[in-house]
Amino acid sequence: MSTSLRSLLPISLLLLLSLTILCAAAWGTLALYYQLPLRMPWLAAGLLLWVGLSIYALVRLWQTGPLQGALIYLALHAALLLWWNSLTPTNQHRWEDDVAEMTSGRIEGDHVTLFNVRNFTWRSKTDYTPRWETRQYDLSKLQSVDMLTSYWGMDAIAHVLVSFGFDDGQFVTFSVEIRKKKGQQFSEIAGFFKQYELSILATDERDAIAVRPNVRGEDTFLYRIDMSKQIARQLFLSYVEQANQLIEQPRFYNTVTANCTTLVFGMMQHISGSFPLDSRLLLSGYLPSYVEEQDGLTDGFDLAQLRSAGRITERSKQAQNNDNYSKIIRQGVPGW
Numbered sequence: 001m002s003t004s005l006r007s008l009l010p011i012s013l014l015l016l017l018s019l020t021i022l023c024a025a026a027w028g029t030l031a032l033y034y035q036l037p038l039r040m041p042w043l044a045a046g047l048l049l050w051v052g053l054s055i056y057a058l059v060r061l062w063q064t065g066p067l068q069g070a071l072i073y074l075a076l077h078a079a080l081l082l083w084w085n086s087l088t089p090t091n092q093h094r095w096e097d098d099v100a101e102m103t104s105g106r107i108e109g110d111h112v113t114l115f116n117v118r119n120f121t122w123r124s125k126t127d128y129t130p131r132w133e134t135r136q137y138d139l140s141k142l143q144s145v146d147m148l149t150s151y152w153g154m155d156a157i158a159h160v161l162v163s164f165g166f167d168d169g170q171f172v173t174f175s176v177e178i179r180k181k182k183g184q185q186f187s188e189i190a191g192f193f194k195q196y197e198l199s200i201l202a203t204d205e206r207d208a209i210a211v212r213p214n215v216r217g218e219d220t221f222l223y224r225i226d227m228s229k230q231i232a233r234q235l236f237l238s239y240v241e242q243a244n245q246l247i248e249q250p251r252f253y254n255t256v257t258a259n260c261t262t263l264v265f266g267m268m269q270h271i272s273g274s275f276p277l278d279s280r281l282l283l284s285g286y287l288p289s290y291v292e293e294q295d296g297l298t299d300g301f302d303l304a305q306l307r308s309a310g311r312i313t314e315r316s317k318q319a320q321n322n323d324n325y326s327k328i329i330r331q332g333v334p335g336w
Contacts, residue, residue: 017066018058021073025054028080034193089197089250099179101132102247103202105240110139119204122211141166145232150212150220158285160260164236171326174239175201175208176260178253191255198253200243206325213313214320222310223288224298224335238267298335309333
């Protein structure tokens with residue numbers, strides 16, 4: 001090995017270690033920012049202390065060589081992780097009204113009783129009539145499964161809901177929701193840092209679906225899912241079981257690993273075990289194209305046709321106070 005190559009190796013190692021420490025320290029700064037139970041100016045003091053100690057580790061890295069600086073930072077980060085892992089989710093907070101309750105279910109053969117089915121009447125984001133109801137469903141009458149994607153900004157990001165229809169005219173929509181505490185606002189970045197607990201809510205379609213285009217101004221699309229009744233039944237039961245489990249074992253929401261798409265994907269993997277991983281599971285706005293590739297949408301139509309016919313935004317607004325809301329939003333949707 002040449003002398004010049006030997007001299008480059010320590011520099012390369014120091015640069016790599018420095019980059020690793022900087023990334024880890026940035027993660028630690030955000031974790032502390034979102035989770036330290038301190039108010040300003042004490043929170044700022046805690047963050048400055050963490051940043052200062054991280055910089056000290058970097059200085060020692062370059063002054064004394066990689067071993068000492070790396071060991072100093074490893075000790076700091078180990079202490080941070082001990083604290084981080086001590087943070088546990090809980091269902092005991094003062095929650096915003098729309099997530100104040102948690103859906104649970106009792107399964108007795110074909111008959112399922114759902115408790116705390118949300119059925120709010122929304123007039124605006126802040127003006128609504130809250131209702132939490134107990135409803136019963138007969139799985140022998142399960143007839144359809146629909147996927148809805150609702151967009152509020154970027155094409156790549158959408159909220160995903162799944163709605164089940166029964167031949168007695170009932171529909172129930174399941175939505176994976178963050179549980180916001182009183183006064184909290186949603187942030188995708190905060191979703192990486194144990195800021196929100198997770199909830200699975202069963203809702204009336206005039207609640208969880210209609211509120212998005214009618215009140216929040218979102219653009220919403222409905223797709224009929226080509227799914228056997230046996231798989232549909234298993235998926236419905238999986239939602240109920242997951243909802244029950246979240247009551248017994250609270251769980252943090254995570255922007256990537258535990259959200260409205262990855263939870264449903266996990267259920268389907270458990271049921272069938274045949275779905276490949278794909279970036280569209282994270283970029284949920286593109287999920288319909290993924291489902292199409294898995295032969296999960298209505299045959300005989302391309303995705304553009306399904307998207308155009310399934311755009312329910314205007315139909316939802318027109319049907320806001322109509323008892324036939326579920327039928328009206330499905331007018332012209334292929335498969336119905």
